[in-house]
Amino acid sequence: MSKKQIQTNSRKVPRKKRRRISPFLVILCFILSIASLALVGYLVFQLFQLDMFPLTLLIPVVSVVILLTLMIILFANFKCRRKVSKVFMTLLLAALTTGYGFGNYYVYGLTNLFNEVTNLTDKIAHRINVYALNGSGIEDIEDLDGQTVGLVLSLNEEGIQRCLNDLESQDISIETNEYYTLSDLLYGFYNGQVDSIILDETYENDIHEMGGDYTNFGVATQSIYQTVYYTERSTSQDESLNRVSSIVTDPFTVLISGNDSYGSLNENSRSDVNMLVTINPTTHTVLMTSLPRDLYVSITCPSGVQACPEDSLNKLTHTGQYGVEATDETIENLLGITVNYTVRVNFSSLVNLVDAVDGIDVYVEEGLEVDTFYANGTEGVKEGWNHLEGERALAYARERYAYVDGDAQRVKNQQQVLEALINKIASPSMLLNFGDFIDALGGAFETNMPADQIRSFIRYEFAMMPEWKFENFTISGSVSTEFCTIQGDYASVMIPYVEYLDAATEKIQAVLDGESSESIEEPSTDPYQLTLWDFSEYSDTGDVYGGSASIYGQDPYALYGDTTYGY
Known part of the structure; x- marks a missing residue:
C-alpha cells in the first residue's frame, strides 16, 4: 500500500456538530x-x-x-x-x-x-305580575291608569297587596274587581269584564293545564308590571332533624321534589315530581315510591310559613308553593313515615344533568309509544330502547296526556329516568364527562343532606362498587273533582286508595329493615276491592265561599264546562 493511501485511510471523519439547545x-x-x-x-x-x-x-x-x-x-x-x-x-x-x-x-x-x-338559601323570591291581553292596547304601566284590574286575594293576598301599593306609589289609579276563584278571574279577563289581572306567577302552569283558550295563556298575554319581594325561608327542618348517623351504614329515605319551573331554585313552585327514595346501603336496595302530583291530601304547614292553609285539602303538587318543607311534612303525615333528607330540583336541573352525561337510555314497552311529547313539542319515543337528550328526557318525565293511565304512567316514566340517570353516573363513561357533569351540578339541586355525608357516600360507591337493586312502587287512587283551598276552586284530583297508602308505608319499612319491598303483597288493581281515603275529617273547604266555588252562584261546570277544571 502506498504512503499516500495510508495517509488517506488514516484521516479522521469529522463528526456532526450537536445542535446547541437554546x-x-x-x-x-x-x-x-x-x-x-x-x-x-x-x-x-x-x-x-x-x-x-x-x-x-x-x-x-x-x-x-x-x-x-x-x-x-x-x-x-x-x-x-x-x-x-x-x-x-x-x-x-x-x-x-x-x-x-x-x-x-x-x-x-x-x-x-x-x-x-x-347551604339552602334563606330567602324565597315571590313574583306578582300584572297581565294584559296582547292587542288590548295596554303595553306598560302607564296604560293601566284608569283601567279595571281583576284579582283573587286568596291567591297570595300579601303579594297582591304589595303590587297594589307599588302601583299606587307610582300614581297609577286603578279600579279593582275582586273574584273568588281563579276560573272566575280568567273568565272575566278573557271576556272583557276587566282590562288586566294581578296574579302570582306560580299560577301560570295551573292556567296552562286548565285547557281550552287558557292553554296558550303565556302567548296570549304579557306581563306589563312585576312586583318582586322576598320572605324568610322556613327553618322547620333543623340541622339535626331526622338525620341518620351515617348514610353508608344506616338506611334512610330521601324526598326528591321536582319543581315545575326553570332557572333559579330560590323560588317556590308547584312540586310536579314527588318521589321517596329509600336506600339501604347494607342490602344495596333502592326503593322508589312515587306519589302522583294530583294526590288529594291534607296540607301540613311548616312553622313560620304564613298564609299556608293548615289541614286543608289540596293537590300534593301545590304544597310546593309553600316550600319543599311543606311537601315533606305533608307526605310524612300522610304515610306515617320519616323523611330523613330532601333534594329539590327543577326542569333546568334535569335537562342539564342528562346533557352532561351525554343522554340516557330508556326502554319503552309495547303500546307506550309517543309520536310527539305534549309537554314541549319535542320528538316522542318508539317501542324499544330510546336514547334521550336533556329536553326529551324532561318531556318523557312530564308526559301524561299521551297515556291512557295519565299521571300513573308519568310517575313510572319518572322512576325510569331517575334509574337511567343513576346508572349513567355510575358507569365508566362518566370519566369522560366528569368536567361537564360537575359544571351541570352547580345550581342544579339543593339538599339538606350535609356535605360530609354526601362525600362519604361517594367514597362508599368508589370503594365498594355495589350492584344496586332498584324496586318501584306507585301510590294509586281514583280520579275525582274536589275543592282545593289554594286555588279556591274545584279541580281534578286523585283520591288515594287506603290500601296503596298502607302498602307504601309497609314497603318503605321493609327496605329500612333490610328486606325487599317485594316481600309486601301488592294491593289489588280492582277498584271495587279498594277503599278510598276518607278526607271528611279535614276542613270542609267546600263551604269557604258559601258552598259554591263560583261567585256567580252557579254550578261551575254549567258555567264553564268540564275542561275548565282540569288543572
Missing part, C-alpha cells in the same frame, strides 16, 4: 417543571382535603402520578442532551401543567359545589 428552551422547561410540580402538589392537597375518594384508591393513584411527574421533570432537565428530545419533553411538561391546572379547577369547583347545594 437558553430559552432550557429556561421554559425549568419554569414548566416548577409549575407542574406546584400544581400537582396543590392537586394532591385538594384531593385529600375533599375527602371524597377512599384512601385505598387515592394513595396508589396519587403515588403513581407524583412518581411519574418527578421522573419526567428529572429527565427533561438533566438527561435531555438533544434539541429534539428537549422540545418533546418541554411539550409534555406543558401538557402536564395544563392538565394539573384543569384538575385543580374541577376539584376546587367540586368543593364549592358541596357547599352550594347543602
Whole structure:
C-alpha cells in the first residue's frame, strides 16, 4: 500500500456538530417543571382535603402520578442532551401543567359545589305580575291608569297587596274587581269584564293545564308590571332533624321534589315530581315510591310559613308553593313515615344533568309509544330502547296526556329516568364527562343532606362498587273533582286508595329493615276491592265561599264546562 493511501485511510471523519439547545428552551422547561410540580402538589392537597375518594384508591393513584411527574421533570432537565428530545419533553411538561391546572379547577369547583347545594338559601323570591291581553292596547304601566284590574286575594293576598301599593306609589289609579276563584278571574279577563289581572306567577302552569283558550295563556298575554319581594325561608327542618348517623351504614329515605319551573331554585313552585327514595346501603336496595302530583291530601304547614292553609285539602303538587318543607311534612303525615333528607330540583336541573352525561337510555314497552311529547313539542319515543337528550328526557318525565293511565304512567316514566340517570353516573363513561357533569351540578339541586355525608357516600360507591337493586312502587287512587283551598276552586284530583297508602308505608319499612319491598303483597288493581281515603275529617273547604266555588252562584261546570277544571 502506498504512503499516500495510508495517509488517506488514516484521516479522521469529522463528526456532526450537536445542535446547541437554546437558553430559552432550557429556561421554559425549568419554569414548566416548577409549575407542574406546584400544581400537582396543590392537586394532591385538594384531593385529600375533599375527602371524597377512599384512601385505598387515592394513595396508589396519587403515588403513581407524583412518581411519574418527578421522573419526567428529572429527565427533561438533566438527561435531555438533544434539541429534539428537549422540545418533546418541554411539550409534555406543558401538557402536564395544563392538565394539573384543569384538575385543580374541577376539584376546587367540586368543593364549592358541596357547599352550594347543602347551604339552602334563606330567602324565597315571590313574583306578582300584572297581565294584559296582547292587542288590548295596554303595553306598560302607564296604560293601566284608569283601567279595571281583576284579582283573587286568596291567591297570595300579601303579594297582591304589595303590587297594589307599588302601583299606587307610582300614581297609577286603578279600579279593582275582586273574584273568588281563579276560573272566575280568567273568565272575566278573557271576556272583557276587566282590562288586566294581578296574579302570582306560580299560577301560570295551573292556567296552562286548565285547557281550552287558557292553554296558550303565556302567548296570549304579557306581563306589563312585576312586583318582586322576598320572605324568610322556613327553618322547620333543623340541622339535626331526622338525620341518620351515617348514610353508608344506616338506611334512610330521601324526598326528591321536582319543581315545575326553570332557572333559579330560590323560588317556590308547584312540586310536579314527588318521589321517596329509600336506600339501604347494607342490602344495596333502592326503593322508589312515587306519589302522583294530583294526590288529594291534607296540607301540613311548616312553622313560620304564613298564609299556608293548615289541614286543608289540596293537590300534593301545590304544597310546593309553600316550600319543599311543606311537601315533606305533608307526605310524612300522610304515610306515617320519616323523611330523613330532601333534594329539590327543577326542569333546568334535569335537562342539564342528562346533557352532561351525554343522554340516557330508556326502554319503552309495547303500546307506550309517543309520536310527539305534549309537554314541549319535542320528538316522542318508539317501542324499544330510546336514547334521550336533556329536553326529551324532561318531556318523557312530564308526559301524561299521551297515556291512557295519565299521571300513573308519568310517575313510572319518572322512576325510569331517575334509574337511567343513576346508572349513567355510575358507569365508566362518566370519566369522560366528569368536567361537564360537575359544571351541570352547580345550581342544579339543593339538599339538606350535609356535605360530609354526601362525600362519604361517594367514597362508599368508589370503594365498594355495589350492584344496586332498584324496586318501584306507585301510590294509586281514583280520579275525582274536589275543592282545593289554594286555588279556591274545584279541580281534578286523585283520591288515594287506603290500601296503596298502607302498602307504601309497609314497603318503605321493609327496605329500612333490610328486606325487599317485594316481600309486601301488592294491593289489588280492582277498584271495587279498594277503599278510598276518607278526607271528611279535614276542613270542609267546600263551604269557604258559601258552598259554591263560583261567585256567580252557579254550578261551575254549567258555567264553564268540564275542561275548565282540569288543572
